[in-house]
Amino acid sequence: MNKIIYLDAAASALKPQTVIDAERDFLENSYANTGRGVCARAMAADEMLAGSRKVVAEFIGAKPNQIVFTSGTTDAMNRIVNIVRLSRDVKTVAVSDIDHHSARMPWENIARNGFAELVKLPLTDNFDIDVENIPNADVMVITAMSNVLGMPQDVKKIIERARQQNPNVITIVDAAQFVAHSLIDVANWNCDFLCFSGHKIGSDTGVGVMYIKSPDDWSPDKFGGGMVQTISGNDWNIDVAPNKFEAGTLPLTQIAGLPFAISAWREWLGGADITSYIYNELSKMPRIKLLTKENAKIISFVVDGMHVLDFGALVGAAGVCLRVGNMCASWIHGLMGVSGSVRISVGPWNTMADAENIVNIIRGIVK
Ligand SMILES: Cc1ncc(COP(=O)(O)O)c(C=O)c1O
Numbered sequence: 001m002n003k004i005i006y007l008d009a010a011a012s013a014l015k016p017q018t019v020i021d022a023e024r025d026f027l028e029n030s031y032a033n034t035g036r037g038v039c040a041r042a043m044a045a046d047e048m049l050a051g052s053r054k055v056v057a058e059f060i061g062a063k064p065n066q067i068v069f070t071s072g073t074t075d076a077m078n079r080i081v082n083i084v085r086l087s088r089d090v091k092t093v094a095v096s097d098i099d100h101h102s103a104r105m106p107w108e109n110i111a112r113n114g115f116a117e118l119v120k121l122p123l124t125d126n127f128d129i130d131v132e133n134i135p136n137a138d139v140m141v142i143t144a145m146s147n148v149l150g151m152p153q154d155v156k157k158i159i160e161r162a163r164q165q166n167p168n169v170i171t172i173v174d175a176a177q178f179v180a181h182s183l184i185d186v187a188n189w190n191c192d193f194l195c196f197s198g199h200k201i202g203s204d205t206g207v208g209v210m211y212i213k214s215p216d217d218w219s220p221d222k223f224g225g226g227m228v229q230t231i232s233g234n235d236w237n238i239d240v241a242p243n244k245f246e247a248g249t250l251p252l253t254q255i256a257g258l259p260f261a262i263s264a265w266r267e268w269l270g271g272a273d274i275t276s277y278i279y280n281e282l283s284k285m286p287r288i289k290l291l292t293k294e295n296a297k298i299i300s301f302v303v304d305g306m307h308v309l310d311f312g313a314l315v316g317a318a319g320v321c322l323r324v325g326n327m328c329a330s331w332i333h334g335l336m337g338v339s340g341s342v343r344i345s346v347g348p349w350n351t352m353a354d355a356e357n358i359v360n361i362i363r364g365i366v367k
Helices: 017-030 040-060 073-087 101-112 155-165 252-268 272-283 308-317 330-336 352-366
Strands: 067-070 092-095 117-120 139-143 170-174 193-197 208-212 228-232 235-238 288-290 299-303 323-325 341-344
Touching: 017 040, 017 252, 040 067, 040 208, 040 252, 067 073, 073 101, 073 170, 073 193, 073 208, 092 101, 101 117, 101 139, 101 170, 139 155, 155 170, 272 288, 272 299, 272 352, 299 308, 308 323, 308 341, 308 352
Parallel strands: 092 117, 092 139, 139 170, 170 193
Antiparallel strands: 067 208, 193 208, 228 235, 288 299, 299 341, 323 341
């Protein structure tokens, strides 16, 4: 019997039974590699892969050949740097202080090595991306929702403005947090790339999604089995997307579970009442300094006179899992003048009773 109150969905979501069952079923009954065999199991695995891809595509308003399976957001964000640089000359890259390390560091690295210059996407006083002052850049990294602030950004408008500045700008959306709270329509956003991780919406770890609007326009960044049509001597013909971007064996078991995670998460897409109850109660506690806004999808705060790690240890001892630290988002913490924070984030498994319990536990700690 697990008495833990798990309030750390934004780090990773708990798994619905349907995901666990689907993975077990795949492993026990139809496991085989994809794209290589003609036996019954290989064909069943191919069907599973195509089916999963279709579900993901429908989930974000894309076509199946625009969906590339990766191992997660970090993997996709790093890959996109190579995909883009192999095909285009990149001189300026816009990043922002609400970015997660995974979104910004790959480009920071390019800049540090002298291959591009970083420019900043300015933020408003509320730490939203300032739509009115979008800079001119060759590449723009857009965090659709910060994992510290939990506010959805106006991605469509940001991209529209970015294209007014530079019609050829390459827009890359980090939707790792956004995907857990709202439906995405990539066609409406009109982004060039978008990525998210399955594990934050209830699928297993090790699988993520990289959407590519025009896969034919880009060079593959990974080479190997499954992505070549013909090869003869030094000559090769690369396969079309998505195979083109999926060299090597995919995380098939996790991919088998992903559609079940998506359908359970879609049915939920909620938690606002629980989040808002906790927020309101915390706002009455004088020692708590809330860093997030009332309507944010997650709650971040610091405690007056207490290090966030000490606070984390105290709530942890009371059976609560939440996140403390810099959340791999150092820049926004620096901007807010704190080195770290405490984060509460809810998922489909959380109840109002969890909310009341965490509020009572925190009240006891900060009294
Ligand atoms: C906004 C954001 N981007 C990227 C990531 C990285 O995701 P992953 O660790 O699944 O690759 C996270 C994870 O916390 C995130 O919150």
